[in-house]
Amino acid sequence: MKVAATLRVNGIAYPVEVEPGTSLLAAVRDEVGLTGSKEGCDDSECGACMMLLDGRPVNSCSYLALQAEGSEVTTVEGLADGRDLSPLQTAFLEHGGVQCGFCTPGMLISATALLERNPSPSEDDVRIALSGNLCRCTGYDGIVKAVLAVAPAAPPT
Amino acid sequence: MSFATATTVEDALAALAGGARPVAGGTDLVVGARQGKAPLPESLVAIHRVAELAGITAADEGLRLGALTSHAEIASHPDVVDSYTALADASAIVGSHATRVHGTLGGNLMNASPAMETGGPLMCLDATVTLRSGGGGTRTVAVSDLFAGPGSTTARDDELLVYVEIPPPAPCTGSAYVRLEYRRQMEIAVVGATAVVALEGSTVSDARIAITALAPTIRRAAEAESALAGSDGGETAVAAAARAAAAASTPISDVRASERYRRAMAEVIARRAIGVALARARGEAVPVPASAVRP
Numbered sequence: 097m098k099v100a101a102t103l104r105v106n107g108i109a110y111p112v113e114v115e116p117g118t119s120l121l122a123a124v125r126d127e128v129g130l131t132g133s134k135e136g137c138d139d140s141e142c143g144a145c146m147m148l149l150d151g152r153p154v155n156s157c158s159y160l161a162l163q164a165e166g167s168e169v170t171t172v173e174g175l176a177d178g179r180d181l182s183p184l185q186t187a188f189l190e191h192g193g194v195q196c197g198f199c200t201p202g203m204l205i206s207a208t209a210l211l212e213r214n215p216s217p218s219e220d221d222v223r224i225a226l227s228g229n230l231c232r233c234t235g236y237d238g239i240v241k242a243v244l245a246v247a248p249a250a251p252p253t
Numbered sequence: 254m255s256f257a258t259a260t261t262v263e264d265a266l267a268a269l270a271g272g273a274r275p276v277a278g279g280t281d282l283v284v285g286a287r288q289g290k291a292p293l294p295e296s297l298v299a300i301h302r303v304a305e306l307a308g309i310t311a312a313d314e315g316l317r318l319g320a321l322t323s324h325a326e327i328a329s330h331p332d333v334v335d336s337y338t339a340l341a342d343a344s345a346i347v348g349s350h351a352t353r354v355h356g357t358l359g360g361n362l363m364n365a366s367p368a369m370e371t372g373g374p375l376m377c378l379d380a381t382v383t384l385r386s387g388g389g390g391t392r393t394v395a396v397s398d399l400f401a402g403p404g405s406t407t408a409r410d411d412e413l414l415v416y417v418e419i420p421p422p423a424p425c426t427g428s429a430y431v432r433l434e435y436r437r438q439m440e441i442a443v444v445g446a447t448a449v450v451a452l453e454g455s456t457v458s459d460a461r462i463a464i465t466a467l468a469p470t471i472r473r474a475a476e477a478e479s480a481l482a483g484s485d486g487g488e489t490a491v492a493a494a495a496r497a498a499a500a501a502s503t504p505i506s507d508v509r510a511s512e513r514y515r516r517a518m519a520e521v522i523a524r525r526a527i528g529v530a531l532a533r534a535r536g537e538a539v540p541v542p543a544s545a546v547r548p
Binding site for chain 1: 254255256258276279280283284286287288293297299301302348349350351352354355436437438439
């Protein structure tokens with residue numbers, strides 16, 4: 097039986113009607129209509145579906161939409177300011193961090209969350225933080241360079 | 254299917270009494286359903302907004318961790334890192350950062366995977382869980398009595414794990430949890446080992462060793478403990494204890510490793526865990542997580 101709920105996504109409240117077992121990813125893509133977040137593995141291995149839930153990254157394919165009611169959801173669509181890309185998004189373009197683009201929304205979300213909790217990550221910090229996000233095109237180098245480009249240099253350890 | 258969100262323990266217990274199953278971070282339950290392990294329960298009660306189940310309280314009598322305490326909170330809590338270090342080692346490597354901020358200690362325990370990270374440390378640190386049920390029922394169970402088999406616990410379906418308590422460790426105690434892993438995030442222990450050792454002077458006065466992903470449940474390895482206790486904690490004793498831990502294991506072959514490989518690695522991983530625990534007991538700083546330390 098479908099349940100009515102309100103999801104706040106990128107600052108806007110959307111009324112939705114979903115089954116109890118509907119994932120946050122399916123609700124945001126199919127009910128809200130924001131298709132930036134991708135379904136890759138559908139079981140939390142690949143990170144393509146990653147969103148922020150109250151600022152913390154979540155694999156939205158494996159999180160129940162109804163549990164997100166009352167929380168603030170941020171998707172890749174919420175990172176840009178209108179048509180102005182965030183510095184991280186711009187860096188992804190400049191450093192060749194995007195090829196097919198399928199992993200990019202999750203990578204951007206994961207990296208945004210990393211920079212939020214650690215504004216000056218080392219290369220190793222970036223690689224570990226992005227290990228939950230799989231990319232089959234770039235070999236990760238461009239992605240890691242892009243994240244490091246917007247982070248002030250970490251103090252030497 | 255039905256779904257309700259509880260905001261108090263009483264609400265949650267009433268839902269469980271009516272046949273609902275609890276969901277907190279969903280990092281086992283929902284992922285398991287996606288993987289086809291088991292369908293989602295017909296009736297769910299979300300407990301992630303029950304405030305009284307959240308947070309870590311430190312006291313002279315030890316530490317109390319609410320069922321909703323996330324792995325991220327555990328791994329960064331100064332008391333856990335200082336005095337219950339094996340638990341910090343474990344929580345720091347669960348899943349990815351996304352898993353650690355949503356996945357809970359209560360869920361990790363009640364999912365009862367033989368490969369779970371927190372079970373070995375909690376068992377060796379003498380932790381207990383407190384289970385509540387409707388009508389005022391409360392009981393406290395040692396973590397070592399909680400696991401009945403792969404994915405199954407000794408808790409009844411109408412019981413909710415409300416908190417975990419860990420007594421303060423003896424002076425000069427060091428602990429560590431180490432796992433064999435193939436990937437730096439989103440990994441499940443191929444094999445794992447926990448060691449908690451106490452020193453009196455240069456003698457090991459007490460040793461607790463548990464093995465992970467090497468038996469149908471996480472379990473202590475008594476033979477390994479007696480090989481280490483009373484010794485000087487030197488190379489010979491550590492090697493004997495590690496061999497005994499491997500001998501106590503009854504691993505399976507699956508997609509991640511063969512039975513033979515697991516058995517061989519059990520000794521290596523147990524040796525590393527014991528080594529780090531002894532180093533910490535001697536006051537050496539070994540950073541969390543111990544699994545990232547390469548000998």
